[in-house]
Amino acid sequence: MQWTGVMPALTTAFNEDLSIDHPFVARHAQWQVENGVTGLIALGSLGEAATMAFDEKLDLIATLVRAVDGKVPVVAAISALSTSEAVALAKAAYAKGAQGLMILPPYVYKGDWREMKAHVAAILEATPLTAMLYNNPVAYGTDFLPEQIQELATEYPNLKAVKESSTDVRRVTAIRALVGNRLSIFVGVDDAIVEGINAGATGWVAGLVNAFPRESVDLFRLASESKSAEAFELYRWFLPLLRMDTVPKFIQLIKQVQQEIHVGSARVRAPRLEVIGEELAATRAAVQHAIASRPSIAVASTQLTVKAAAK
Template sequence: MKWHGVMPAMTTCFDERLKVDHAFMTRHAQWMLENGCTGIISLGSLGEAATLRFEEKTAILKNMAAATAGRAPVVAAISALSTDEAVELAKTAADAGCEGLMVLPPYVYKGDWREMKAHVTAVFAATPLSCMLYNNPVAYGTDFLPEQIAELAAEYGNFAAVKESSTDVRRVTAIRALLDNRLQLFVGVDDAIVEGIAAGARGWVAGLVNAFPRESVALFEHAAAGRDREAFELYRWFLPLLRMDTVPKFIQMIKQVQQEAGIGNARVRLPRLEVTGAELAAVREAVAQALKTQPAVRSLAFATA
């Protein structure tokens, strides 16, 4: 498992009956890989995992493994209410053909370090798969501190990467100061990608990549190569969209961006509802402006069927 580059936190597409649209998801994953993405992350927050039944999660992972056909890794986000369910999902992901796991703290319960360590290490130990720890204290209320991350890295050899979504790029340098290159660090919030790479991140778990993959890859590559002028120009164009990744309705907004760009639909499962009114108008205006001023680098055409 190679943790590097731009890995989409892939949205879960639903049909008119709000059933998982596996055919579309196959085309979507393949299209993002054709545009330069280095892997696919399924069942994350953006993938509406909390609304998916266990059998739906299993079917998605099997479909993604078949869709990528070994050309890039499939990473399963492991999130659950209980540790037992998280361990079961990790084992299922391994059986389905995934090459890595992105391990989240448990839903709902915000435990202390002793409890959170017990939870995530149970998942680490469940399979030999390479694991990424997902740190998002803003969304989940659980904050894995750099010293705690170092403790995990010393004890588990298959703990290989961190998705850092605290929104504080100083966390990237703090982890590197303790561990050097022992872990691969990924930026987990879209509108901090250039800053995160400057601090030492080597990858990006991205959201707006679902609609603009080649543009996302180009931004990452410019920043990683130190091409500051090119990176800033592309970043300035992209920021109104990237900022949608950091608001409570990020799922609805990113799916709406996809629909406006002709990449799928805006359907979400309850309790979420599609954006309306001023929120919908703002998304449409941002996408229209982005398409009007699109840079020379742009994604390949998407096959609708």
């Protein structure tokens, strides 16, 4: 398990009856790999894990493991209302072939540091897999401070990375100052990726990569290689879409982008509903502008040969 590069936070494709579309999930995963991603993260926020039953989550992991056949690791995001359920999910995902974990704080309950540390520790101790800590205080109301991340890294050797989604790029430098190269730091918000890499991040858990994998991989590479002019040219073009990853309806918007360019369906599970009206029009306009204004430096993603069922 190498914690580096671009790892998609995969969306989950649904059939018309809102069951998981496993054939499309498999092909979409393979397409991401073909375009250069270094791993696949399933069951995260963007994957709508909160709407899935326990067995559905495991079936999804199994589909992805079969689909990529060892070409890249499959990472299972671990989230639950209770620590016991999170531990059970981690063990079951490991049994299904997951090669890494991404650990979220508990849903709903916003605990103090002692409680959050105990929750994370229980998951880290549940399997021999290495793991990434997911810090997203905006979404979950729990903030893992740099000093607390350092404490976890000191005590748990299988904690290898942190996904930093606080939206504050200074967190990257703060964590790096405390842990050095002990942890890989991933940027978790799409519209801060170039700034995050410049601050010392070495990975990207990306959202719009679900629709534009090659463009995402190229942006990460250019920024990592300090090719500033080329990186910012591609970044400026990409930003109107990347900003969709940072708003409350990011799942609906990213899935709508996938549908607009025929690499997925906009279907989401309730309580989310597909965007309509002005939101839909604005999303379509942003996609059309991106297609029309693609810079010469942008290498388009290869074609996804299997499309989601038509609406």
